[in-house]
Amino acid sequence: MRKVAIIGIGQTKVGEHWSLGIRDLALQASLAALRDANLEKVDALYVGNMMSGEITGQEHLGALVADALGLRGVEAMKIEAACASGSAALRVGTLAVASGMADLVLVVGVEKMLDTSGRETTSALAMAADAEYEVSQGVSFVALNALLMRRYMHEYGWKREDFANFAVVAHENAMNNPNAMFHLRITPEKYAKAPMIATPVGLLDASPVSDGAAAVVLAPADYARTLSPAPVLIRASAVATAPVAVHDRKDPLALEAARLSARKAYEAAGVGPEAIDFFELHDAFTIMSALSLEAAGFAERGRGVALAVEGEITRTGRIPIATMGGLKARGHPVGATGMYQVVEAALQLRGLAGANQIPNARLGMTQNIGGSGATIITHILERMV
Amino acid sequence: MIEKVADNWRLRGQRYRLEGEVCPHCGAVIFPPRDICPECGKPAKEPKPLSGRGEVYSFSTVYSPPEGFEAYVPYTVALVKLEEGPMVTAQLTDVAPDEVEIGMKVEMVTRKLRARGEEGTIIYGYKFRPML
Numbered sequence: 117m118r119k120v121a122i123i124g125i126g127q128t129k130v131g132e133h134w135s136l137g138i139r140d141l142a143l144q145a146s147l148a149a150l151r152d153a154n155l156e157k158v159d160a161l162y163v164g165n166m167m168s169g170e171i172t173g174q175e176h177l178g179a180l181v182a183d184a185l186g187l188r189g190v191e192a193m194k195i196e197a198a199c200a201s202g203s204a205a206l207r208v209g210t211l212a213v214a215s216g217m218a219d220l221v222l223v224v225g226v227e228k229m230l231d232t233s234g235r236e237t238t239s240a241l242a243m244a245a246d247a248e249y250e251v252s253q254g255v256s257f258v259a260l261n262a263l264l265m266r267r268y269m270h271e272y273g274w275k276r277e278d279f280a281n282f283a284v285v286a287h288e289n290a291m292n293n294p295n296a297m298f299h300l301r302i303t304p305e306k307y308a309k310a311p312m313i314a315t316p317v318g319l320l321d322a323s324p325v326s327d328g329a330a331a332v333v334l335a336p337a338d339y340a341r342t343l344s345p346a347p348v349l350i351r352a353s354a355v356a357t358a359p360v361a362v363h364d365r366k367d368p369l370a371l372e373a374a375r376l377s378a379r380k381a382y383e384a385a386g387v388g389p390e391a392i393d394f395f396e397l398h399d400a401f402t403i404m405s406a407l408s409l410e411a412a413g414f415a416e417r418g419r420g421v422a423l424a425v426e427g428e429i430t431r432t433g434r435i436p437i438a439t440m441g442g443l444k445a446r447g448h449p450v451g452a453t454g455m456y457q458v459v460e461a462a463l464q465l466r467g468l469a470g471a472n473q474i475p476n477a478r479l480g481m482t483q484n485i486g487g488s489g490a491t492i493i494t495h496i497l498e499r500m501v
Numbered sequence: 502m503i504e505k506v507a508d509n510w511r512l513r514g515q516r517y518r519l520e521g522e523v524c525p526h527c528g529a530v531i532f533p534p535r536d537i538c539p540e541c542g543k544p545a546k547e548p549k550p551l552s553g554r555g556e557v558y559s560f561s562t563v564y565s566p567p568e569g570f571e572a573y574v575p576y577t578v579a580l581v582k583l584e585e586g587p588m589v590t591a592q593l594t595d596v597a598p599d600e601v602e603i604g605m606k607v608e609m610v611t612r613k614l615r616a617r618g619e620e621g622t623i624i625y626g627y628k629f630r631p632m633l
Binding site for chain 1: 508512515533539558559560561562563564565566567568569570571573576578579580587588589590591592598603614615624626
């Protein structure tokens with residue numbers, strides 16, 4: 117197997133793009149990544165996307181985006197794994213380059229969520245859950261996270277306000293990210309007063325629905341340096357799964373797929389959590405941040421929230437998370453989110469994160485969660501120069 | 502999403518009778534049925550109706566529902582740990598949201614889950630109420 121590197125990155129601003137369709141968004145991010153890599157052609161294109169069919173009436177994004185990019189005849193496919201679709205596409209691209217089946221691969225994650233009403237988007241998101249045994253009962257995606265959060269608070273004795281810092285820190289970090297959806301500081305008081313979506317999950321526990329696209333260009337690491345002045349090595353790429361329905365998991369608070377994918381990634385990279393300089397985790401909900409930190413080995417069981425309470429998740433803390441705003445404040449265009457995480461990690465590792473730069477960042481980890489924890493994809497990235 | 506009659510008809514055993522399975526190899530009780538035992542990985546196709554008794558493992562009151570549930574807001578959903586072992590996701594009924602607590606004993610009842618407009622199919626299924 118060959119080692120794989122990222123030689124180009126691109127992203128659109130996350131937000132409400134009334135004037136851009138799903139094809140336009142994918143095109144913008146892809147062109148930016150190709151320009152960054154100083155390339156016009158690639159061997160293959162993988163598009164990460166969750167809900168284009170349901171929301172925009174458009175499937176078949178592989179051929180659609182390839183055509184828009186003028187990549188006539190190229191191999192192209194859409195990859196879907198709910199909210200982990202972006203990372204899933206990166207995983208497939210990585211496999212293609214690592215195996216030698218392709219040399220230059222473009223991966224783009226894209227999602228359009230704001231042309232429809234909130235209710236329609238809520239229903240489309242719920243398709244990541246078990247249709248027959250969860251969604252049929254009126255359980256929204258938020259409600260599934262709420263069930264986990266309530267149980268977590270019950271078992272470990274945390275209060276709602278203990279989760280506030282996950283949102284406060286994400287919003288603070290987004291202030292310096294020009295591509296973030298929100299440039300709005302929030303306070304623990306504001307968090308406490310936010311209206312409930314599904315108790316105990318309030319508006320400020322949840323990431324926003326968003327439009328956006330982010331892309332990378334992959335190449336064999338052996339000659340990445342000849343193609344890019346600042347390539348980033350993919351040290352590890354690991355996928356793990358768990359039952360789609362929360363009720364089918366033996367231990368719903370364990371986030372087993374996160375633990376498995378993190379362990380596989382650590383083994384592949386030959387490092388442990390103590391070597392990771394920052395962690396772009398999947399803060400779709402504050403409870404997911406806590407569970408992800410625990411499953412990835414940054415906190416003991418039931419202690420993930422303590423890292424937020426004690427300020428260890430800030431840019432100067434023990435394990436900085438959501439360094440460019442995370443899902444909470446950069447925004448969560450679901451199928452693009454995994455690619456935003458990777459693009460932001462690459463910015464950190466290139467030293468181009470501006471005011472949010474983590475000093476001397478060498479190893480960064482991303483973790484992208486599909487559904488309420490059924491598909492979890494972890495990547496470890498390393499600075500090459 | 503397209504509402505299909507067959508989708509609901511296929512699930513009648515589970516929706517109306519909480520019909521699960523028991524594993525002939527390790528004795529594990531399985532709900533929903535899946536034909537392969539999640540405990541030992543062997544085939545498990547022996548039907549077993551469940552008692553419908555259990556307790557609340559966690560719950561949430563929903564204020565922002567998916568399509569089709571607008572008329573019921575606010576409603577409370579729960580993870581119910583059944584006394585035979587499996588966990589099930591269902592709405593709670595006959596109880597005010599602020600009276601629900603973790604550990605509360607509940608039992609299954611058959612109720613209307615949802616109706617799609619005036620002309621649409623009416624879907625019935627299990628909900629849970631405080632044990633009488």
